[in-house]
Amino acid sequence: MTPKQLVEQQGYAFVPAFYPDFEPVAAAAALGVPEQVDGLRLVQELLPTTLNLTTPNTYSGNFGLGAFPLHTDLAHWARPPRYLMLRCAIGDQDAHTQVVDGLSLVADVGSSTLARCLARPRRPMMGSFQLLPIWQDSSEPNQQLIRWDSIYLKPANGYAQIIFRHIAGWLSGTQPMTMVLLNEGDTLLLDNWRVLHGRSPIQKPASPRRIHRLYLSSLT
Amino acid sequence: MTKKTTSASKAAHPWSSEALLTKALRYAQEMQPLSREDWRFGLSSAFVLEFLARSALAAASPVLLADPKDWNNIYFALGRQPTAQKFIPKSIDASSVLTRLRDILPAFTTELEGFAAQHINRRNEELHAGSIPFEGLPTTWLAPFYQTCQVLLASMSRDLEYLFGTDEAALAEKLIVALRDESAKAVQKSISARKTVWETNDETERKNLIQKATVWATKHHGHRVTCPACASEALVIGTAAAAPVKRLEGDLIVEVQDHLPAKFECVACGLKIAGLSQLTACGLGATYMSTSTYDAADYYAPEDQHEEFEGDNNEY
Numbered sequence: 056m057t058p059k060q061l062v063e064q065q066g067y068a069f070v071p072a073f074y075p076d077f078e079p080v081a082a083a084a085a086l087g088v089p090e091q092v093d094g095l096r097l098v099q100e101l102l103p104t105t106l107n108l109t110t111p112n113t114y115s116g117n118f119g120l121g122a123f124p125l126h127t128d129l130a131h132w133a134r135p136p137r138y139l140m141l142r143c144a145i146g147d148q149d150a151h152t153q154v155v156d157g158l159s160l161v162a163d164v165g166s167s168t169l170a171r172c173l174a175r176p177r178r179p180m181m182g183s184f185q186l187l188p189i190w191q192d193s194s195e196p197n198q199q200l201i202r203w204d205s206i207y208l209k210p211a212n213g214y215a216q217i218i219f220r221h222i223a224g225w226l227s228g229t230q231p232m233t234m235v236l237l238n239e240g241d242t243l244l245l246d247n248w249r250v251l252h253g254r255s256p257i258q259k260p261a262s263p264r265r266i267h268r269l270y271l272s273s274l275t
Numbered sequence: 276m277t278k279k280t281t282s283a284s285k286a287a288h289p290w291s292s293e294a295l296l297t298k299a300l301r302y303a304q305e306m307q308p309l310s311r312e313d314w315r316f317g318l319s320s321a322f323v324l325e326f327l328a329r330s331a332l333a334a335a336s337p338v339l340l341a342d343p344k345d346w347n348n349i350y351f352a353l354g355r356q357p358t359a360q361k362f363i364p365k366s367i368d369a370s371s372v373l374t375r376l377r378d379i380l381p382a383f384t385t386e387l388e389g390f391a392a393q394h395i396n397r398r399n400e401e402l403h404a405g406s407i408p409f410e411g412l413p414t415t416w417l418a419p420f421y422q423t424c425q426v427l428l429a430s431m432s433r434d435l436e437y438l439f440g441t442d443e444a445a446l447a448e449k450l451i452v453a454l455r456d457e458s459a460k461a462v463q464k465s466i467s468a469r470k471t472v473w474e475t476n477d478e479t480e481r482k483n484l485i486q487k488a489t490v491w492a493t494k495h496h497g498h499r500v501t502c503p504a505c506a507s508e509a510l511v512i513g514t515a516a517a518a519p520v521k522r523l524e525g526d527l528i529v530e531v532q533d534h535l536p537a538k539f540e541c542v543a544c545g546l547k548i549a550g551l552s553q554l555t556a557c558g559l560g561a562t563y564m565s566t567s568t569y570d571a572a573d574y575y576a577p578e579d580q581h582e583e584f585e586g587d588n589n590e591y
Contacts, residue, residue, distance in 0.1 A: 129283065133285060170437060171304070273282075
């Protein structure tokens with residue numbers, strides 16, 4: 056199966072040592088169409104960082120070397136990037152990437168409940184707040200979207216507060232798939248509108264782990 | 276290799292159908308914990324209705340929401356940032372939204388438009404006057420409210436459950452069915468009453484009235500039908516339900532257009548019925564085709580203000 060077929064089937068594809076000699080952009084272009092999203096670099100370098108060394112607008116600024124909770128990237132945007140590539144430059148065998156299929160959450164909580172669950176970003180976006188349903192259904196195939204972030208999204212009302220607690224409970228009780236981006240070129244491709252991902256705690260403060268992240272608008 | 280465009284975006288357009296729909300959902304959730312007699316339940320429902328109507332119109336295009344008095348509003352609706360100083364985007368008022376929806380969505384009948392306008396006016400009264408229109412309001416507004424919501428949601432491939440949750444949606448469906456039954460009973464009562472009065476006329480008078488009705492129905496614009504009370508020729512008048520279709524027949528342009536019945540009138544017995552639901556209840560609710568014929572030359576040729584003269588020339 057091709058990475059695209061795997062993503063369509065299960066929401067993610069792990070490709071060990073995918074063209075290790077390729078630059079991150081070239082590797083992403085071999086999988087789909089890299090997308091430069093507003094305000095972010097095309098290739099972002101993810102390094103384990105302690106809480107005091109970064110700002111609270113980042114996950115490291117909230118969780119430091121601790122576990123990154125399961126989330127979808129840029130869930131607080133009206134339309135988050137569709138696909139996400141995490142690619143190993145330098146690995147750490149003790150750091151795991153976790154993946155959970157959001158469709159299991161939808162099946163358990165109910166698409167109607169999640170579609171009626173309104174969140175808002177924790178900070179204003181472009182000067183104002185907006186309402187964001189956790190599950191965005193679509194009559195077009197493959198265009199449904201789940202968003203989740205326990206930090207950047209806040210429940211918009213009492214109903215959403217109840218559902219937020221339910222989702223958090225469900226996620227804490229689920230057993231994610233885990234994989235290690237260990238060798239140069241190890242690549243994890245995610246459907247960011249379907250799967251949630253997270254990171255295990257970094258065991259050694261001096262971890263050399265270096266991961267490249269790119270967003271893609273489509274897969275080929 | 277890379278693409279600068281973005282399927283990803285930070286914020287939705289505030290006039291986008293999705294943004295307006297989530298706003299309607301928010302107010303629907305505000306209604307839920309309140310008693311149906313609570314004035315805040317009514318006020319929130321008016322907000323739901325307005326956001327839903329705007330969302331349904333924006334689903335065709337957000338440009339339809341722009342106040343056309345200032346072109347910057349149209350520019351804003353197109354997703355651009357006007358450079359005009361101190362610009363605040365202005366959208367059309369609710370009544371214009373409803374008028375446009377009536378013309379765009381065949382199922383959004385004049386009855387529903389009328390109800391929506393009335394309910395949104397209550398909201399205006401609440402906000403602009405010292406009176407308290409939602410206080411003590413009988414809950415008879417609930418059935419047409421849910422019916423209007425149902426039609427607007429269906430135009431966006433949504434259902435009542437999306438907006439109100441499973442339990443309230445089930446109740447809403449029951450209220451809508453009951454409203455239809457009530458409507459059917461009311462119209463049958465009117466027909467029987469007219470029939471009784473009609474039968475009190477003597478035969479000569481009836482013949483005269485039938486003749487008069489035939490002439491009237493021929494002369495006036497509308498769809499000719501048989502009156503359910505006196506069996507004379509009567510008219511159903513409707514609103515366009517689709518864009519006209521033109522075809523060429525010899526030298527003539529034939530234009531046909533589907534219409535949805537809105538009212539019925541019989542001049543013989545005086546029976547009048549208004550609203551699609553009542554017309555449907557007495558078998559007069561079927562759509563009908565209106566046909567107009569034009570001369571092809573008249574239709575396409577530009578009007579010549581001096582057609583009696585020869586062509587213009589520069590001779591003195």
